[in-house]
Amino acid sequence: MRRAILVTLDGLRRDQIDPDTTPNLVAFAGRAETFADYRTVFPSCTRVVSASIATGCFPARHELQGNSMVLMEDGVLVAHDAGRPDFLQHKRKVTGRSLAVPTLAERLAGHGGAVIFSNVSPGAAYAHDPDGHGRVYHRAGSFGAGRIPVPASEQLIVEPNIDGDRMTTHRFIDEVLVERGPALGVLWLGDPDATQHNHPLGSAEYREALSQSDARAREVMDAVEERRAAGEDILLIVGSDHGHQTVTGVIDIEQDLITAGLKDSENSRDVVVSSNGTSALIYVHPGAADRIPSLGLHLDRANWTGRVIPADKLHLIGQAAHQHLAFAVSMRASDETNIYGVRGTSLVARPAFGKPDRMGCGQHGGLGTYEQSPFLMISGSGFAPGSTRRTSARVVDIAPTILAHLRLAADGMDGAALQRHASQIAAQGA
Numbered sequence: 001m002r003r004a005i006l007v008t009l010d011g012l013r014r015d016q017i018d019p020d021t022t023p024n025l026v027a028f029a030g031r032a033e034t035f036a037d038y039r040t041v042f043p044s045c046t047r048v049v050s051a052s053i054a055t056g057c058f059p060a061r062h063e064l065q066g067n068s069m070v071l072m073e074d075g076v077l078v079a080h081d082a083g084r085p086d087f088l089q090h091k092r093k094v095t096g097r098s099l100a101v102p103t104l105a106e107r108l109a110g111h112g113g114a115v116i117f118s119n120v121s122p123g124a125a126y127a128h129d130p131d132g133h134g135r136v137y138h139r140a141g142s143f144g145a146g147r148i149p150v151p152a153s154e155q156l157i158v159e160p161n162i163d164g165d166r167m168t169t170h171r172f173i174d175e176v177l178v179e180r181g182p183a184l185g186v187l188w189l190g191d192p193d194a195t196q197h198n199h200p201l202g203s204a205e206y207r208e209a210l211s212q213s214d215a216r217a218r219e220v221m222d223a224v225e226e227r228r229a230a231g232e233d234i235l236l237i238v239g240s241d242h243g244h245q246t247v248t249g250v251i252d253i254e255q256d257l258i259t260a261g262l263k264d265s266e267n268s269r270d271v272v273v274s275s276n277g278t279s280a281l282i283y284v285h286p287g288a289a290d291r292i293p294s295l296g297l298h299l300d301r302a303n304w305t306g307r308v309i310p311a312d313k314l315h316l317i318g319q320a321a322h323q324h325l326a327f328a329v330s331m332r333a334s335d336e337t338n339i340y341g342v343r344g345t346s347l348v349a350r351p352a353f354g355k356p357d358r359m360g361c362g363q364h365g366g367l368g369t370y371e372q373s374p375f376l377m378i379s380g381s382g383f384a385p386g387s388t389r390r391t392s393a394r395v396v397d398i399a400p401t402i403l404a405h406l407r408l409a410a411d412g413m414d415g416a417a418l419q420r421h422a423s424q425i426a427a428q429g430a
């Protein structure tokens with residue numbers, strides 16, 4: 001039977017893979033094809049990437065615009081934390097749909113099914129299957145088809161840390177790889193991302209987290225090899241969703257806009273900023289649309305912006321002006337090193353919802369070089385072991401690649417299958 005296994009080590013930067021810290025990934029590169037120019041989406045945030053991996057589409061199409069984003073509700077711009085367990089259910093009530101395009105879980109219902117084990121935020125976990133077509137296991141609640149909760153004895157009771165990742169991995173191997181055997185199994189671990197947010201990149205804690213994540217990947221690789229030896233044709237995809245930059249400053253964008261006379265007050269809904277770590281989404285109510293030119297000038301001149309993308313250019317970064325999104329901002333980033341010699345710094349937009357600002361530690365969300373550089377290695381038919389592909393690959397290519405392996409159509413996706421000679425492989429299966 002043909003199956004696909006996707007393992008995501010959240011937040012692991014491509015340039016941090018080395019024989020000392022991640023020996024198992026280095027060894028896997030000898031058996032897999034490595035992608036030297038793998039790119040993530042904007043914002044480079046877990047929930048958004050989760051939706052893009054699940055749908056094969058950029059945010060412009062799936063409409064999960066950010067880790068935090070705004071919905072127009074009864075004529076009012078309302079800011080939301082998309083990490084909350086109920087966000088996509090709420091979005092469905094407001095807009096008529098959770099994600100605007102089908103997920104792999106939906107496409108695979110009736111074709112072997114999908115099972116997701118995730119130890120990141122609830123919003124990111126449920127973005128893989130917001131409408132209950134497959135099975136999703138997460139500490140905030142695990143669901144089977146129809147979003148019916150799995151029995152209490154089967155719930156995933158883990159913490160969002162390295163121990164939790166270990167327990168999640170072991171259950172994934174036992175239940176998904178060995179017992180259930182769905183067409184698609186997704187294991188999404190919270191580290192090294194979780195540790196990088198709380199400790200400087202390059203610190204001892206950071207190196208330990210990398211090495212633990214590397215060990216988890218090894219456990220899955222070994223289990224996949226056993227299944228392959230038993231005759232299964234498994235596509236194994238191991239990668240990350242984004243990297244990190246070191247936070248060197250925190251900008252309160254809403255306060256800045258109030259001071260500049262471009263937003264009325266702290267709680268006004270004329271202009272609403274959704275912080276996405278090292279980026280921000282700026283929404284303008286139609287009643288305040290006459291401010292957009294001045295806002296654009298202000299953002300272009302501000303010393304804290306890196307790249308400012310106005311509404312008519314959002315397609316260039318895979319976004320669209322849904323929900324009155326007027327500007328996307330990638331905060332000012334640099335190639336400088338932190339105290340441990342790890343390259344890449346960035347300013348961040350002051351987080352809402354009382355979240356910590358991560359000063360001196362890692363953050364992501366923008367278009368900085370390192371946060372935009374996740375890693376990707378694939379082993380299985382259509383990929384050349386030990387080779388490195390230099391042409392660009394994108395997170396939206398993962399879903400069509402999985403469907404190509406399963407001999408299923410990937411119609412309506414932004415990405416394209418990464419298999420070499422994908423057309424010949426499809427023709428053989430037809």
Ligand SMILES: [Zn+2]
Pocket residue numbers: 010011045046193241242
């Ligand atoms: Zn992430």
